[in-house]
Amino acid sequence: MNTLIVLVSLGVIALLSELLNFKKVLFPITCAGLVVATGLSMYDWNSNAYVYNRMLYIDNFAIVMTSLICGLSVLWFCFSKKYLERDTYTTDKFALILFALTGAAVMVSYNNFCMLFLGVEILSLSMYILAGSDKKSLAGNEAALKYFIIGSFATGFLLLGIALIYGVTGTFHLDTMMMYIQAHQTDLPQLFKVGILLILVAMAFKASVVPFHYWAPDVYTGSPTLVTAFMATVVKTVAIVALFRLFVIGFGDAYDVWLTPVIIMSMLTMLVGNLIATYQNQVKRMLAYSSIAHAGYLLIAIVAMNQYSTGAVFYYTMTYSIASLLAFGIVYLLKDNIESVGVEEFNGLSKRSPFLAFGMTVAMLSLAGIPPIAGFFAKYFLFSAALKEEYYALVIVAIIASLIGIYYYFKVIIAIYFKESKEAQVAEVNTTNKALIGLCIILLIGLSVIPEVFLRLRF
Amino acid sequence: MLIILLTVLLLVGSIVVAAGKAGHAKRVALVFASAGLVISLIMLFQFRSGAEAQFVTSIPWVPSLNIHFHLAADGISLLLVLLTTTLTPLIIYSSFNKQIARANVFYSLILFMQMALVGVFTAMDGFLFYVFWELALIPIYFICLLWGGDGRARITFKFFLYTMVGSLFMLAALIILYLHTPNQSFAIDQLYQAHNTLSPTLQHGVFWGLFLAFAVKMPIFPFHTWQPDTYTNAPTQGSMLLSAIMLKMGVYGMIRWLLPTVPFGMDAYAGFAAILAVIGIVYASCIALAQVDFKRLIAYSSLAHVGLMAAGVLSQTEHGVIGAVMQMLSHGIVVFALFFAADVFINRTGSSALNALGGIRTSAPLFATSFLIVILGSIALPLTSGFPGEFLLLSGIFQFNIILAVFAGLTVILGAVYMLRAYQKACLGERRVGAGEFRDITGVEKTVFVIVAVCILALGIFPKPILDLAGPSVRRLLEISSQ
Numbered sequence: 012m013n014t015l016i017v018l019v020s021l022g023v024i025a026l027l028s029e030l031l032n033f034k035k036v037l038f039p040i041t042c043a044g045l046v047v048a049t050g051l052s053m054y055d056w057n058s059n060a061y062v063y064n065r066m067l068y069i070d071n072f073a074i075v076m077t078s079l080i081c082g083l084s085v086l087w088f089c090f091s092k093k094y095l096e097r098d099t100y101t102t103d104k105f106a107l108i109l110f111a112l113t114g115a116a117v118m119v120s121y122n123n124f125c126m127l128f129l130g131v132e133i134l135s136l137s138m139y140i141l142a143g144s145d146k147k148s149l150a151g152n153e154a155a156l157k158y159f160i161i162g163s164f165a166t167g168f169l170l171l172g173i174a175l176i177y178g179v180t181g182t183f184h185l186d187t188m189m190m191y192i193q194a195h196q197t198d199l200p201q202l203f204k205v206g207i208l209l210i211l212v213a214m215a216f217k218a219s220v221v222p223f224h225y226w227a228p229d230v231y232t233g234s235p236t237l238v239t240a241f242m243a244t245v246v247k248t249v250a251i252v253a254l255f256r257l258f259v260i261g262f263g264d265a266y267d268v269w270l271t272p273v274i275i276m277s278m279l280t281m282l283v284g285n286l287i288a289t290y291q292n293q294v295k296r297m298l299a300y301s302s303i304a305h306a307g308y309l310l311i312a313i314v315a316m317n318q319y320s321t322g323a324v325f326y327y328t329m330t331y332s333i334a335s336l337l338a339f340g341i342v343y344l345l346k347d348n349i350e351s352v353g354v355e356e357f358n359g360l361s362k363r364s365p366f367l368a369f370g371m372t373v374a375m376l377s378l379a380g381i382p383p384i385a386g387f388f389a390k391y392f393l394f395s396a397a398l399k400e401e402y403y404a405l406v407i408v409a410i411i412a413s414l415i416g417i418y419y420y421f422k423v424i425i426a427i428y429f430k431e432s433k434e435a436q437v438a439e440v441n442t443t444n445k446a447l448i449g450l451c452i453i454l455l456i457g458l459s460v461i462p463e464v465f466l467r468l469r470f
Numbered sequence: 471m472l473i474i475l476l477t478v479l480l481l482v483g484s485i486v487v488a489a490g491k492a493g494h495a496k497r498v499a500l501v502f503a504s505a506g507l508v509i510s511l512i513m514l515f516q517f518r519s520g521a522e523a524q525f526v527t528s529i530p531w532v533p534s535l536n537i538h539f540h541l542a543a544d545g546i547s548l549l550l551v552l553l554t555t556t557l558t559p560l561i562i563y564s565s566f567n568k569q570i571a572r573a574n575v576f577y578s579l580i581l582f583m584q585m586a587l588v589g590v591f592t593a594m595d596g597f598l599f600y601v602f603w604e605l606a607l608i609p610i611y612f613i614c615l616l617w618g619g620d621g622r623a624r625i626t627f628k629f630f631l632y633t634m635v636g637s638l639f640m641l642a643a644l645i646i647l648y649l650h651t652p653n654q655s656f657a658i659d660q661l662y663q664a665h666n667t668l669s670p671t672l673q674h675g676v677f678w679g680l681f682l683a684f685a686v687k688m689p690i691f692p693f694h695t696w697q698p699d700t701y702t703n704a705p706t707q708g709s710m711l712l713s714a715i716m717l718k719m720g721v722y723g724m725i726r727w728l729l730p731t732v733p734f735g736m737d738a739y740a741g742f743a744a745i746l747a748v749i750g751i752v753y754a755s756c757i758a759l760a761q762v763d764f765k766r767l768i769a770y771s772s773l774a775h776v777g778l779m780a781a782g783v784l785s786q787t788e789h790g791v792i793g794a795v796m797q798m799l800s801h802g803i804v805v806f807a808l809f810f811a812a813d814v815f816i817n818r819t820g821s822s823a824l825n826a827l828g829g830i831r832t833s834a835p836l837f838a839t840s841f842l843i844v845i846l847g848s849i850a851l852p853l854t855s856g857f858p859g860e861f862l863l864l865s866g867i868f869q870f871n872i873i874l875a876v877f878a879g880l881t882v883i884l885g886a887v888y889m890l891r892a893y894q895k896a897c898l899g900e901r902r903v904g905a906g907e908f909r910d911i912t913g914v915e916k917t918v919f920v921i922v923a924v925c926i927l928a929l930g931i932f933p934k935p936i937l938d939l940a941g942p943s944v945r946r947l948l949e950i951s952s953q
Contacts, residue, residue, distance in 0.1 A: 319534075361616075381634075382604040391641075395535065398645055410638055417634060421627060428615055429623045463532045 014052040014077055015067075015116055017044060022109035029102040037105055038092055042085055045112075049081040065184060066123045073120035075325055075468060076252050080115050080245050083332050084108070087244070089447050090340045091237045094348065104144065108241065111137035115249040119256070124173045124183045127253060131169065131217065135162045138246060142234040150350040154233025161226040165216030172209030179203040185261045192264045204268045210257065211269055218250035220310065221280040224303045231299035235348035239295060240339030243302045244332035251309045255324055259316050266316070274314055274405060280307025281412035289419045294342055294352045297419055298335065301378060304416060305331050308390065311397045311405060319396040322466035327389040329465070330458060334377040334386055337451040341371050344444060357423055359432025367438060368427045370448040377455050379420040380413050385458040392466060472516070473541045473592050474527045476509045476555075480585035488578035496566060499577035503559040503584065510548075510555040517548055519938065521946035523594060531598070536655035540595040545943040546795055549936065550591040550722055553802045554715050558584045560921065561710045564810050566914045567817070576617060576707075583609040583711055590719050596644040596656040599727065600637065603683075606719065607633055610711055617705040625703050629696045636686035636693070640723075643679025646672060647731060662730050662950050670734045677735025680728045681743055688720035688776045690743075691750030701769035706813040709765070713772045714806040718798045721776065724783045725791055730950040736786065744784040744870070748877045750777035755884035759891070764815060764822040767892055768808045771848065774881050775801050781878055782863035788941075788948060790866020795940040797859030800847065800929060804856065807844040807922040811837075814915060815896070818908050824892055829901035834910035838897045840919035845893050847926040849886040855929035858937070 021044040028037045052074050059070050067073075088095070088108075095104050114133030121127045139162065143155025177183060179200050180191045192199070212223065219227035231239045262269060284304030291297035309327060312320040344367065345360075346352045361368040377386030390413065394406050440448075458465075483502030487495050517524060523542035531539045543551060562580060570576050586609070589602030607630065614626040644656070650667045651660040665673060686693045701709050729736065754773035761767040779797050782790035812822045814837065819826055831838040843854070850856030860882065868875035911919060929936065 322534075376608075381608065382601045387604075392535075395645060398649065410642065414631075414635060414638065417631065421630070425615070425623050425627065428612070463530075463534060466532060466534050 013054075014048045014081070015113060017048040017051060018109060018113045018116055021045070021048075022106045022113060025102050025105035025109055028105075034101055037102065038088070038096065041105060041109065042088055045081045045085045045088070049078045049085075052077040052081065061122060065186075066126050067117070067120045068122035068185070069120055071468060072256075072321055072325070075465075076119040076248075076328075077116050079325070079329055079332070080112060080119070080249060083244055083248075083336065084112055086333075086336060086447065086451070087237070087241055089443065090240070090336070090343065092443075094235070094237050094343075100144070104141070107137040107141055111141075111241075112245070115245055118249045118253040121253070121256070122185045124176070124185075127257070128166075128169060128173060130253070132166065134246060134249065135166070135217070138238075138242060141238045141241070142230055144238065145235050145348065148233070148235075148350060150233035151235065152233075154230040157226050157233075158230045161216065165213045165223075168209050168216070169213035172206045172213060175202050175206030175209065179206065185257075188261060189264065192262070196264060199265060199268070204265075207262055207265065207268050208272065211254075211272060214250065214254045214257070215276060218247065218254060218306050219303050220276050220306050221283045221303065222276075224280070224284070227303055228296050228299045231302070232293065232295045233350055236295065236339055236343040236346070236352075237348060239299075240336055240343070243298065243335045243339065247302055247306065248328040248332055251306060251328065252324070255309075255313055258313050259320070263316065270314065273310055274402070277307050277310035277314060278405065278408045280304065280310065281409055282307075282415075285412045285415040285419075289415060291419070292354055294354055294356070294423065295339075295350070297354070297423075298338060298342075301416070301419070302335065304412065305378075307412070308393055308409060311393050311402075311409060314402060314405060315393075315396040315400050317396055317400055318469060319392065319399065319466065322468040323389070323392040323396050325468055326385075326458075326462060326465040327393055330377060330385040330389040330455065333451055333454050333458075334374045337370055337374040337448065337455070338378070340444075340448065340451075341367050341374070344440060345438060354422060354426050355430070357426040358430035360427040360438070363432060363436070364438040364440060366445060366448065367440060370452055371427060372424055373452050373455055375420040375423050379417045381417075383456070383459050385455045385462075388459050388462050392462070471527060472509055472513050472525045473543060473551075473588070476506055476513075476551075477541070477585050477588055479509065480506055480581050480588065484578045484581035484585065487581060488574055490574055492573040495573040495577045496562060496570075499581055500559060500562045502581055503555070503562050506584065506588075507555045507559055510552050513543065513548060514552060517543075517545075517939070519545075519942065521545070521942035523547070526594075528594075535597075536653065536657070537597045538595045538657060539598060540657065541589070541592045541598075542594045543592050544946075545939040545941070546722070546725060547591045547943075549795060549799060549940055550718060551588055553718065553799050554584055554587045554591065556925075557710070557714050557802055557806055560806065560918060561707050561714075563914065564710070564813070564918050565707050570617070572616070576613065579609040579613050580707065580711065583613075587715055587719070591722060594658045596648060596658065596661050596727075598656070599723075600641050600644060603637055603640070603719065603723075606716060607637075610708060610716060613708040613711070614700060614704045617708065619703045622703055625696075625699045629700045632686050632693070632696045636683040639679040640683030643676040643683075646676055646679075658726075661727075665732055665734065668732070668734075670738075673732040673734040674738055677728070677732045677739055680723070680731070681739075684720040684723045684728065685743075685746075685780075686720075687723070688717055688780060689773070690747050690777060690780055691753055691773075692746070694750065694754075694773055697773060698766055698769040701772070702763065702765045706809055706816075709768075710806050710809045713768070713809065714802045717772065717776055718802060721779045721783060721794055721798055724780065725794065725944075725947065729783065729786065729791070730947050733951055733953070736784075736951065740784045740786060741871070744781045744867075744874060747777045747780040747784065748874050750774070751781070751878055751881045752884075755881055755888065758888040759884065761888070762824055764812045764824055764892060764896070765809070767824075767888060768805065768812060771808075771885065771888065772801070772805055774885065775805075775848075778860070778863050778878055778881055781874065782866045785866045785870035786948065786951065787866040787869045788944060789862045789869065791944045791948065792937060792940055793859050793862025793864075793866055795859075795944065796933060796936055797856070797863055799936065800855035800859050800926070803922060803925050803929075804844055804847045807840075807919070807926075808848065810915075810918060810922075811841050811844060814911065824895040827896040828899045829897070830908050831897040832901070833908045836916065837908075837911045837919070840911070840923050841897065842893060843923045843926055844919075845889045847930070849889045850882065853927070853930045855926045855933075857930055858933040
């Protein structure tokens with residue numbers, strides 16, 4: 012697991028660059044380092060090994076997820092180069108993001124509750140600070156505080172849950188705990204069940220699953236747009252994956268404890284997220300609710316829990332993250348990091364910048380799940396994994412929720428192409444950003460051609 | 471291989487046109503569309519008569535879910551591909567006199583749409599069919615949204631939502647079929663066998679799921695409310711694509727994907743669905759009688775015609791289904807020409823309101839004559855293309871249910887009334903203000919009308935090749951459905 016070492020060292024290097032005065036080359040170093048980290052993680056393919064005293068378990072799922080978040084971060088860094096290097100806190104932001112990535116890498120490969128807790132905390136602490144990184148913004152400060160308080164609450168739940176489970180089983184290791192569950196399948200102690208549910212609640216907070224989602228819209232809106240982009244993609248993905256890992260692998264055999272709550276949460280999340288999103292006039296808020304809704308779709312994979320769901324989760328998080336990153340990136344390019352961006356800011360974008368308009372359209376179509384963009388295939392694979400296990404009601408709710416979703420994603424598209432713009436000035440985009448947007452578009456269309464590679468993924 | 475070649479060519483064409491200059495867009499698009507026509511003509515000559523699907527390409531796409539990129543064409547598919555590849559160049563050519571804003575995007579979308587339509591008509595894998603089905607929706611949505619008339623945002627969104635809801639039901643139905651196939655596969659032959667293990671209740675559900683998608687697309691009463699507004703509001707080329715080709719997706723879908731898949735569902739509900747279709751015929755014809763705007767009149771006449779086709783397919787008789795295939799071709803050509811005529815009106819007088827026209831015949835005899843041929847094709851006079859199809863359709867419905875046939879037969883009378891009334895108002899009588907200086911057709915317009923008139927008469931006088939081409943495939947599908 013050299014990836015972790017690389018990520019941590021990158022973070023330390025970022026801090027040192029302020030002292031040793033090589034800030035100017037920090038950006039290339041970080042990008043190169045992340046590429047190396049991706050490569051190193053792919054190098055472990057098929058190793059299925061326990062590392063660091065069985066603290067982490069490196070299976071193929073952990074490997075692809077680590078690679079995915081590293082890859083996404085490279086894209087994110089390229090989008091944010093200007094923002095990061097603009098003011099005096101350059102190195103702090105680099106370091107915080109890199110430490111957050113370290114936490115993320117731990118969260119996708121843990122085999123021990125301590126590591127889960129550490130991962131969650133490393134990731135969250137960085138995000139609390141980044142959310143409020145614009146010191147002068149009132150909304151930013153509110154977002155950071157809210158995020159911090161709610162996050163700490165969730166952490167409390169997580170710790171209590173872990174403690175209860177430790178009390179019953181006497182172990183922090185996931186694999187040992189699985190053996191315990193298999194041995195006591197019929198007579199699981201009440202405390203153990205409570206522990207599972209407490210952990211579920213805590214992780215639901217982190218993944219902004221209804222009814223634990225209240226923080227998400229305010230935090231997403233108040234934070235600088237690019238930080239929101241990071242939250243909505245990497246952080247979201249990792250929270251869901253940690254949940255998936257815990258419940259499908261760890262608590263898989265105790266599913267009668269958590270299955271019903273997860274199904275209800277999934278339905279609620281899809282419906283509430285999409286319904287409230289239809290009422291939003293702010294793009295960032297709308298995307299926040301959309302990201303809540305997507306967490307609901309992803310819970311379907313946890314419910315289905317069959318051989319297809321692993322690949323489906325990976326494919327879904329990948330397409331969702333790329334599309335969200337593209338959407339937030341375009342919001343940033345248009346309106347910088349300001350807190351409130353109304354849908355009307357997109358009016359007549361097709362005339363001001365056809366390329367941005369096209370990029371936003373592809374992102375919206377993908378999030379809405381319209382074929383042939385990759386988002387549709389992602390939804391399809393998730394839903395068919397659930398249908399194979401005959402969760403008809405869940406899939407029907409998911410389809411209805413997707414239909415509601417079309418409405419607000421198309422609100423943006425209609426604004427882009429139909430509404431007249433107040434400002435006539437052309438939105439300039441430089442070559443790097445054009446290339447980035449182009450890459451995202453190609454990925455979103457190209458991934459739909461080769462879904463098979465990802466679906467073969469197994470634990 | 472030829473089908474793949476055709477789709478790739480059109481896809482490349484759409485990219486080339488989009489990337490190129492707006493000034494050259496229409497010519498480049500026409501070149502690509504004509505090349506598509508040439509390929510489909512080669513297909514026609516290489517086609518060996520028989521029921522089996524030919525020009526097969528099957529590439530594993532998502533092997534773990536048994537999804538294949540499987541394209542092939544039997545007689546029915548080939549005819550519809552031909553219809554698409556013939557009409558698209560005409561549609562592009564018919565716009566040569568116009569100045570279209572952002573022409574490169576416009577023509578690129580048309581070519582993309584054509585690619586998707588070819589895919590829909592040749593897909594032999596349920597999942598692929600669904601993907602192409604949706605793929606066809608996106609370009610037409612943007613064509614209507616970007617180049618449509620007033621209130622287009624609301625109207626096109628309604629259209630989009632209607633079809634999207636319909637197709638999601640279709641997807642659900644296809645997945646249910648897929649789960650009941652012997653090897654869990656989306657291959658069409660496998661889906662045809664799914665009914666063996668499917669309970670009657672589920673078959674009913676699947677029937678309605680598929681029917682809803684096709685009914686919205688065609689559209690059949692009472693799922694038609696998006697149609698008149700969309701047809702009237704879309705740019706002329708968009709209306710042509712919608713009515714001449716896209717509407718056929720629904721009828722084709724019924725023939726290939728509904729008829730043979732769920733026999734129990736068909737037994738239980740085909741009659742009811744046919745009644746809906748016939749209600750649509752009478753209802754739309756009556757409304758068409760009262761229309762003063764020619765484009766709206768075409769929209770409602772189209773609704774009536776498609777109702778007849780649907781009833782023919784649902785009758786599950788050989789005559790009915792072959793008639794539907796025949797009528798799809800004829801209606802495609804005729805409705806294209808009708809919209810083109812409406813475009814001529816709009817170019818000359820600024821609107822397609824019939825009341826503003828009159829006495830065109832004296833100033834534009836050539837136009838009046840071609841218009842008459844098109845009108846006659848639409849009302850299915852013998853020796854025009856509409857006749858064999860309509861005759862077979864009515865014969866099929868008659869074998870199915872006499873009372874239905876009587877009501878469906880009203881379309882012949884009512885169709886004649888509203889179409890001839892439109893002709894009379896536009897071309898005969900006194901000259902009106904505005905129609906006085908009605909120029910006769912020349913150049914592009916003349917060429918288009920000549921081609922269309924030749925097609926209408928040729929298909930009407932000698933429909934046998936078409937019937938021979940479609941016959942074996944239709945019989946095979948009916949055989950499968952009666953097993």
